[in-house]
Amino acid sequence: MKVPVIVKIAGLTLGATAFYTWVGQLVPQKEVQPPKVVEIAQDVSTDQMVKIGDQIFHGKGLCSTCHVIGGGGAALRFPDLDGVAVRAGKRVPGLTQLQYFAQTLYRPNAYIVPGFNPGMPEIDKPPVGLTDDEIKAVIAFLQTQGGKATITMGTVLPYSKEANGAGPEEMGGDKAADGGSNGAAPAASGGDDA
Amino acid sequence: MSGKRIVLALIVAAIGLVTLVEGARWLDRTFAFRSPLETPAGVEQQPPTPREQALAAKAEHEREEAQKKPYKEAEYRAFPVIGSRTAIWIVAQVKLLFAAFVLAVPMFALIIEFIGFRTKDVRYDRLAYEFVSLLSPAFALTAAFGGVLTFMLIILYPKFTNYLMSVFSPTFLPYVLLLFAEAAFFYTYYYSWGKVGKKTHLFLGVMLNLVGTGIMFIANAWLTFMMTPNGISENGAVLSVWEAVHNYTWMPINIHRMIANLAYGGSIAGAYAAYQFLSAKTPEERAHYDWMGYVANFVAIAGLLPLPFAGYWLASEIYAFSQTMGLTMMGGAFSWLFIIQAILIGCLFLAANYYLWMGMGRVDPEHRKRALIPLLLGVITLGFMVWATPRNPITTPAETAALGGAAHPILGFFGVMSAKNTSVNITILATFVSFILYRRSGKTPRVGWAKVGSAVQVVILLLAATIVISLGVIGYRVEAQVRIGLSVPQVLSVLFAMLLVTFLDVLMLRGAGSAKIHWGRMPERSQYVLIFLAVTFTWLMGLMGYVRSGLRQHWHVYGVIRDTSPGAFTPTLGYATKVVSVCVLLFFAQIGFVFWLASLNHRKKSEPYGEIAEEGGGDGDEGSALPSSSSPAPEAAP
Numbered sequence: 001m002k003v004p005v006i007v008k009i010a011g012l013t014l015g016a017t018a019f020y021t022w023v024g025q026l027v028p029q030k031e032v033q034p035p036k037v038v039e040i041a042q043d044v045s046t047d048q049m050v051k052i053g054d055q056i057f058h059g060k061g062l063c064s065t066c067h068v069i070g071g072g073g074a075a076l077r078f079p080d081l082d083g084v085a086v087r088a089g090k091r092v093p094g095l096t097q098l099q100y101f102a103q104t105l106y107r108p109n110a111y112i113v114p115g116f117n118p119g120m121p122e123i124d125k126p127p128v129g130l131t132d133d134e135i136k137a138v139i140a141f142l143q144t145q146g147g148k149a150t151i152t153m154g155t156v157l158p159y160s161k162e163a164n165g166a167g168p169e170e171m172g173g174d175k176a177a178d179g180g181s182n183g184a185a186p187a188a189s190g191g192d193d194a
Numbered sequence: 195m196s197g198k199r200i201v202l203a204l205i206v207a208a209i210g211l212v213t214l215v216e217g218a219r220w221l222d223r224t225f226a227f228r229s230p231l232e233t234p235a236g237v238e239q240q241p242p243t244p245r246e247q248a249l250a251a252k253a254e255h256e257r258e259e260a261q262k263k264p265y266k267e268a269e270y271r272a273f274p275v276i277g278s279r280t281a282i283w284i285v286a287q288v289k290l291l292f293a294a295f296v297l298a299v300p301m302f303a304l305i306i307e308f309i310g311f312r313t314k315d316v317r318y319d320r321l322a323y324e325f326v327s328l329l330s331p332a333f334a335l336t337a338a339f340g341g342v343l344t345f346m347l348i349i350l351y352p353k354f355t356n357y358l359m360s361v362f363s364p365t366f367l368p369y370v371l372l373l374f375a376e377a378a379f380f381y382t383y384y385y386s387w388g389k390v391g392k393k394t395h396l397f398l399g400v401m402l403n404l405v406g407t408g409i410m411f412i413a414n415a416w417l418t419f420m421m422t423p424n425g426i427s428e429n430g431a432v433l434s435v436w437e438a439v440h441n442y443t444w445m446p447i448n449i450h451r452m453i454a455n456l457a458y459g460g461s462i463a464g465a466y467a468a469y470q471f472l473s474a475k476t477p478e479e480r481a482h483y484d485w486m487g488y489v490a491n492f493v494a495i496a497g498l499l500p501l502p503f504a505g506y507w508l509a510s511e512i513y514a515f516s517q518t519m520g521l522t523m524m525g526g527a528f529s530w531l532f533i534i535q536a537i538l539i540g541c542l543f544l545a546a547n548y549y550l551w552m553g554m555g556r557v558d559p560e561h562r563k564r565a566l567i568p569l570l571l572g573v574i575t576l577g578f579m580v581w582a583t584p585r586n587p588i589t590t591p592a593e594t595a596a597l598g599g600a601a602h603p604i605l606g607f608f609g610v611m612s613a614k615n616t617s618v619n620i621t622i623l624a625t626f627v628s629f630i631l632y633r634r635s636g637k638t639p640r641v642g643w644a645k646v647g648s649a650v651q652v653v654i655l656l657l658a659a660t661i662v663i664s665l666g667v668i669g670y671r672v673e674a675q676v677r678i679g680l681s682v683p684q685v686l687s688v689l690f691a692m693l694l695v696t697f698l699d700v701l702m703l704r705g706a707g708s709a710k711i712h713w714g715r716m717p718e719r720s721q722y723v724l725i726f727l728a729v730t731f732t733w734l735m736g737l738m739g740y741v742r743s744g745l746r747q748h749w750h751v752y753g754v755i756r757d758t759s760p761g762a763f764t765p766t767l768g769y770a771t772k773v774v775s776v777c778v779l780l781f782f783a784q785i786g787f788v789f790w791l792a793s794l795n796h797r798k799k800s801e802p803y804g805e806i807a808e809e810g811g812g813d814g815d816e817g818s819a820l821p822s823s824s825s826p827a828p829e830a831a832p
Contacts, residue, residue, distance in 0.1 A: 005472040006786075012722055013782050016729040017775045023537050024771025027530040028588055032764035034748035034757070062518055065526045077521070115673055119517030125428070126753035127518060 035060035040133040046140055046149045053141030056134050061123065063138070069145060078120070079113050085147030098151060099158055099168045101139045105130075106159035107167070124160075132160040269353045270759040278350040279761030280773060283743075285346055287736055287777040288784075289339035293413075294451070294735065295785070296332050297406045298459020299325050300380075302493045304399040311392050321486055323387050325463055327795055331788045333380060351759070354750045357430065362416055364435050369412045376405045407452070414447050415439040421742065422515040423751050430754045442515040446508035447742075453504050457497025458731045464490035465728035466789050468721035471714075473793070481714035487724050488553065488713075494727065495546050499626065499692070502618055503685050512745070519752065523745055524611075527764055531741050533584050534767065536614075538734045540578030543621050545727050547574055550632045552720045557636035561709045566631060570624050577621035585609030607670070615681045616666030619688045623659055626692050630699060636709035639702045647702045651695045658691035732781060736774035744770070 038060065040052060057063045066078040088104075089097035092111050103110050108120030123130050123138075130138065136151055143149040158168045242250070273281040303325040310318025347355045359366075379402040386395060418441050425437030432438065467487035474480040513520035522528060547570065554562040586601050586609070597603065607613060630651075641647070662684045669677045746752045748762040756762075 021775045025768045029766035
């Protein structure tokens with residue numbers, strides 16, 4: 001029996017479509033949900049902040065989309081954050097580790113690490129839009145990359161809403177948030193943990 | 195009329211009248227609204243029972259509460275079963291497929307008509323007319339889907355649609371006027387074919403294309419604004435409508451869509467020709483539709499080759515707007531989508547080359563240039579394999595441990611952009627060589643410098659390949675910002691080589707001797723390849739439409755208007771591919787209907803076509819790319 005042309009064409013169309021659909025089932029299947037606001041109690045410990053910051057870093061904050069931690073020396077689009085706690089206090093003269101972290105999250109284009117292009121979004125604004133508390137948790141996590149977390153929920157970060165967007169200078173220079181890169185206690189400006 | 199009959203008529207009329215009255219009363223009793231508190235007719239009024247009083251009080255309370263209900267504008271409304279997002283997705287995608295088709299066909303129909311005008315070959319004119327005849331029903335379906343999409347947006351996403359309308363309301367009037375102009379130019383272009391002067395007719399075609407392009411540009415402004423918003427404040431207030439239109443991705447999308455529409459429209463027209471070829475009753479019909487399929491495929495491949503370069507531009511603008519969005523695309527949630535894309539494009543290139551190689555069978559065996567086909571097949575297959583290799587394969591923890599990391603120690607090198615850019619450029623070059631070989635089949639250059647010219651062509655192609663591969667290797671050893679920049683000289687070297695080789699080929703084949711081309715002498719499987727190409731192009735359009743739109747993730751307008759509907763999540767790629775397939779099948783079911791309608795129009799008009807032979811002394815490039823002889827050979831194709 002001769003199969004009508006139209007049936008053959010329909011079969012080919014269905015077959016090709018089914019093949020591509022099948023290919024689509026072979027790749028990793030991940031459903032990406034919209035990020036949820038992370039409620040952080042004001043009395044959480046610094047260790048708890050590190051854990052929350054780790055989750056935000058690899059989730060809502062989208063940090064791991066661009067940054068790696070321990071890239072093994074491979075060519076990167078954005079800096080490897082392995083050991084960043086040590087480097088942060090020395091990157092920009094006049095900025096402490098905590099101030100540098102705050103600047104790089106709230107005002108990422110204020111300083112670009114040599115060898116890289118600008119590209120980091122202002123993390124407190126859409127599309128990422130982390131809250132001040134979430135940013136503190138991320139900084140706590142970053143402080144553990146080669147150092148020890150010292151930030152607390154009471155620390156007032158430069159550029160944050162609590163600081164009315166003021167940078168370290170406007171906040172009084174060294175009186176601004178200062179976690180230090182050596183594990184010293186933060187000297188917050190206006191915070192209750194100084 | 196006798197008295198008896200009059201009496202009988204009166205009786206019948208009386209019975210009819212009674213029946214009518216009783217019927218009306220029955221309808222009134224059965225279906226008319228009755229308040230539960232109303233006393234039925236004929237029943238003596240009784241004082242209400244306590245239950246009836248309670249019911250009346252309850253009804254009154256509900257009525258009062260209903261009156262107090264405040265008006266609240268709906269943010270979203272649900273679509274049954276599949277959800278609002280998927281419903282809009284399907285309608286928008288099918289509409290876009292039709293819109294792309296109706297924008298593309300006038301472009302190449304006009305070019306073909308112009309070739310016919312210049313060469314005085316009436317067959318080009320007929321071919322252009324046949325292409326355009328596919329448009330009439332397709333236009334109606336595009337408009338219908340456009341209407342459905344608009345209503346569905348207003349119903350399902352009223353708040354967001356209202357916002358988009360508030361931003362772009364100044365563009366609506368020009369859009370509507372252009373739609374009217376497009377309808378006017380299209381129908382005038384179609385129905386005045388052969389009835390007005392050729393120059394006037396060509397002018398109508400030019401206007402149709404300009405108006406169609408204008409419509410696309412306006413619609414592109416709306417969708418690119420959602421992706422890369424511009425001209426608004428942080429909270430979405432409009433600052434400049436022009437800046438909202440002229441956002442980061444507007445012009446790259448305009449250009450990318452124009453080229454992609456051409457490739458896609460060519461492939462769909464090729465599928466039509468293939469369907470007609472396979473249904474042909476006479477050798478003349480086979481010859482005609484073989485030629486039509488060849489022309490359509492030529493258009494599709496001509497569009498496909500520069501498409502990746504337009505894609506680079508679009509991607510670079512996405513990165514320029516937001517590195518986060520760019521990295522989400524290439525390294526985040528959508529990175530595996532590009533492996534699926536690689537499979538599709540690999541299939542496209544393999545199928546397109548296969549069709550070209552089979553096309554050499556149209557000339558007699560001694561004129562075929564098939565020696566390089568195994569090499570080309572090897573190069574394209576290798577390019578396909580590299581392009582489809584992921585950086586990090588899907589592995590179990592044990593396999594990852596055995597590999598010593600997420601990436602394979604050797605194959606992992608093929609998963610990065612340096613390898614991908616290199617492979618796609620080499621694949622494009624190989625396809626171009628296939629086309630040149632097809633073009634050369636049956637041709638005998640008569641210029642004295644033909645051997646030197648051919649050698650120079652080979653050197654140019656090898657040089658381009660060497661540049662592409664060398665820069666690809668260098669890309670592994672340099673910093674990211676340098677590596678990204680290397681793709682530009684890779685692309686330019688390929689483009690330059692293609693232009694230069696084509697230029698030399700045109701000069702060399704000027705006045706060349708030409709063997710007969712037996713149009714219609716193609717195996718049936720070649721026509722199924724054309725249909726496969728059309729399905730693959732359509733599927734690719736659907737997939738890339740998804741990634742462009744999906745990149746916004748949980749934003750209606752990226753970073754400004756957040757999507758808070760239940761469909762705000764980014765679905766799995768498996769789900770996305772199923773939706774794309776549904777769109778493709780819906781489209782083909784309807785375009786099949788369009789083909790059938792068009793075939794009704796043309797089948798009876800088919801004229802003896804015979805065999806088209808290319809004679810020497812043609813007038814240049816188009817003479818060899820498209821048959822240009824005006825003296826069909828007597829014997830029919832087998």
